[in-house]
Amino acid sequence: MLEEKNDNLSPIENETDGNQENVLNNEIKETAETVSEEVETAPLTSVEEEVVVEISPEELADDSPMTESEHQKALNAIDDSNAEESEDETLKDRHNIPLLDYHAMSMETLVDELEKLSTVEKVMSIKEHVEEIKKEFLSKYNHFIDEKRDEFLAENPDSTEDFEYHLPLKPKFDSLYKLIKGKQNAHFKSLQNNLQANLNRRLAIVEEIKNLINPQENIKDTLKHFNELRDEWRNIGPIPRDKYNHVWNNYHFHVENFYDYLHLDREARDLDFKHNLEQKQKIIARVEELVNEEDITKAFRELQDLHRIWKEEIGPVDREHREEIWNQFSALTKQMHDKRESLFANQREKEVANLERKKAIIAEIEELAKVEVTAHSQWQGYIEKVEKLRNDFFSAGKVPSEVNEDTWAEFKTAVRNFNSHKNAFYKDIKKEQSDNLNKKLALVEKAKAMSTSEDFAATTPLMKQIQEEWKQIGHVPRKYSDKIWKEFKEACNHYFDRMKATRNEANSEEIEAFDKKKAYLDSMKDFELVGDHKTDLEAIKAHIEQWKSFGKVPFSRRHIEGKFNKILDALFEKLSLSKKEGDMMRFSNKLEQLAGSDDSRKLEGEKIFIIRKIDEIQSEIFQLENNIQFFTNAKKDNPLVKEVLKNIEKHKDELETWKDKLKQLRNLSQE
Incomplete structure (x- = not known):
């Protein structure tokens, strides 16, 4: 240079x-x-x-x-970029x-x-x-x-x-x-x-x-x-x-x-012109290589640098070559520019395809905003669909810059319309959720009130009942859901934890009672009746009282009560008591066991059972008495008549026994 x-x-x-x-x-x-x-x-x-x-x-x-003119656009693009840098x-x-x-x-x-x-x-x-x-x-x-x-x-x-x-x-x-x-x-x-x-x-x-x-x-x-x-x-x-x-x-x-x-100094000038020409020819040779470069963006950036060197670092050439070499350089620049424009055109095609994809997504969201949905579960499904469509929209890639803002605005409008449709649904069920909230708050208060109860037999079924009611009540506003559930759960847990602790204490006593009754059963193997009716009856009653004094046994081991009752049945049979006396003594023992169980439902169940039996026997007696009317001309010693009359008496005796049992049960309830 x-x-x-x-x-x-x-x-x-x-x-x-x-x-x-x-x-x-x-x-x-x-x-x-x-x-x-x-x-x-x-x-x-x-x-x-x-x-x-x-x-x-x-x-x-x-x-x-x-x-x-056809080259000027390419040259201007490079000049503008170089000017900026x-x-x-x-x-x-x-x-x-x-x-x-x-x-x-x-x-x-x-x-x-x-x-x-x-x-x-x-x-x-x-x-x-x-x-x-x-x-x-x-x-x-x-x-x-x-x-x-x-x-x-x-x-x-x-x-x-x-x-x-x-x-x-x-x-x-x-x-x-x-x-x-x-x-x-x-x-x-x-x-x-x-x-x-x-x-x-x-x-x-x-x-x-x-x-x-x-x-x-x-x-x-x-x-x-x-x-x-x-x-x-x-x-x-x-x-x-x-x-x-x-x-x-x-x-x-x-x-x-x-x-x-x-x-x-023409000689020095010509040498400088020659040197500059050689430098510019080297640049042209490099640009010819860049025209075939696969990475067009990288090649174009290097072309910008070569333009800067051509313009800023290399001096002029002689007039003979000036126009020719410049035309070569600008023509190659035009080729590079065309390749770059082709790349931009391909990118533009991709952006247009992305635009079509985004418009399709917007259309799907708009359709979902029009669907009539009547259930929360359905809304959850549509909400998930819209969320997926949103993610697809963001990952769909760039769109042409001139429509980017409009596309984004259409997307936001579609999502907003969907949300408005969704919110309208939840606004309609808000009153229902408010009512549900009031119902659950009432159950919370009940659970808290019963959580300190000592009457476990009466309170436990009520506690289970309000838990079932809680399950049947629908959704409440989300901001209250966790809070009231926590309060309700704590009240229920407090009650059942106390009940469990109490039962654990009772279980130790019941196990002790079982051990005593088991030992007592073994001792009764050697018991013999002396033959005196009164003395033997008093001895049997004494065994019953002793047995009751041991208390309740665990539910899983209550079979021991059946073994004791079998021994009593054998003793009553040997004692030659009337059927009613034996039956009433066994029933009395049963009532004592039910009363000691602290389960009022069992006594109530026994009462219902006895009343049903009384009704059945009375119906049987009525039917038999009605049947006897058909034997108007039959003699009393007729075998068939005698059998019917015998059944009537038998049912009346049985009816009296059941009435006595009901009376005894009612007397126990009054006590």
Whole structure:
């Protein structure tokens, strides 16, 4: 490049011959006069105009003639990107940070991604990422808050309270976003302080290069000054992006103008032109390779860098090759741009397919919002379906940017309509749930009142009854459900725990009673009647009283009572008691056992059984007496008549026995 060949630009520096110097001075003078004359007399061309006025980027692009219109779009895309990155070099790193599908992420994942980005030092390189995350997070957050508001209004239709909902994730997001924006603002402020100063200095250098065409100055000093200006140009920092192309184009124009019109040191200039041509040919060769690169995005980023090198680091070439080589470069750029546009077109097709999928999801949700549902279980199924559709919507991928907001709005509307339909159903059953709540609260109070009862025989069936009632009562408002269930459960558990503890104490006594009765049974094996009716009867009664004094036995071992009753039956049979006397004595013993069981239901059951038996016997007697009427002409000694009369007497005796039992049972109840 030119700055690498300063020694060749001024070969006359080593000459000491005065005549040679005069020849050179004359050449400079003649050349300058020729240039001056041409400028004054010749019609102004676009290049000659630039000696006097600056040109715009539209009038001249890089070191080429006017670019063809079909290539301009590709060139502008690269120039715009390079202009942006030249203003702030940290933007170049944005290509190394992938732009993820933030739309498919949950709010929690979005905050995690924002937290990762907050640690990146070059904060301007993540500007697009941060704004995408912000857009998606706020969309999902606002949708979430809308749903919570709808739920609140559905559950509290008459409430005068303002709706408030605090999502812990929101303050964390706000804090991270504020942190990143603070870093970006500080960076931008620092950058802005330097951009304008750098721009002013670059414009001043352009003016100085314009003024180098002065035949009155020594060529040695002119070239030295020119190289100093070029070195300074390279070391000046970034300038505003909107000035980038214009300033660079003017700078290149005046550098070329310096070469083309001074005609100084043609050999050094030609060598520099040749070197620059070789460098640009190498770039073209590399671009030809990039055209076949599979990773189009990566290849296009490298093409941007090659454009920057072409424009900012490599000097001009001779006019003979200038247009040709530029056309080659711009044509290859157009090919790369077309491939990139094709890639974008494919992405566009995917986005359109994603849009169709999302519209289908929205349509499904809209249909679900119209279904008439009459049961809570059905609603649970539809709620699960909508939740799945929501997840499918978020994972369906990006849609075309121009319809993204509309699609999101349609989705939110569909979900809101479904929720409104659902909330209307639950609003209708809210009164029922309120009634259920009152019923369950009443059962809670009953359970608490009975939880301290000592009458376990009477209270236990009532406790079991209210537990069954609790099961039959429907749902209550969710915010009360856990609380009242806990209270009810604690009251029931308190009662049954006390009952169990009491029974455990009683069980030890019952086991002791069983052991005593078992030993007593063994002792009765040796008992013999003495033959005196009265004495034997008193002895049997004494055994019964002794047996009763031992108390109750465990329920699982009550078979021992049957063994004792069998012994009594054998003794009564030996004693030759009347059937009624024996029956009544056994019944009396049975009543004593029932009374000692503390189970009123057993006594009541025995009472019902006796009454039923009395009714049955009375019916039998009535039937027999009715049958005897058919034997009006039969004699009393008729065998058939005698049998019927005998049965009537037998049933009457049995009836008296059962009536005596009922009387004895009633007397026991009164006691």
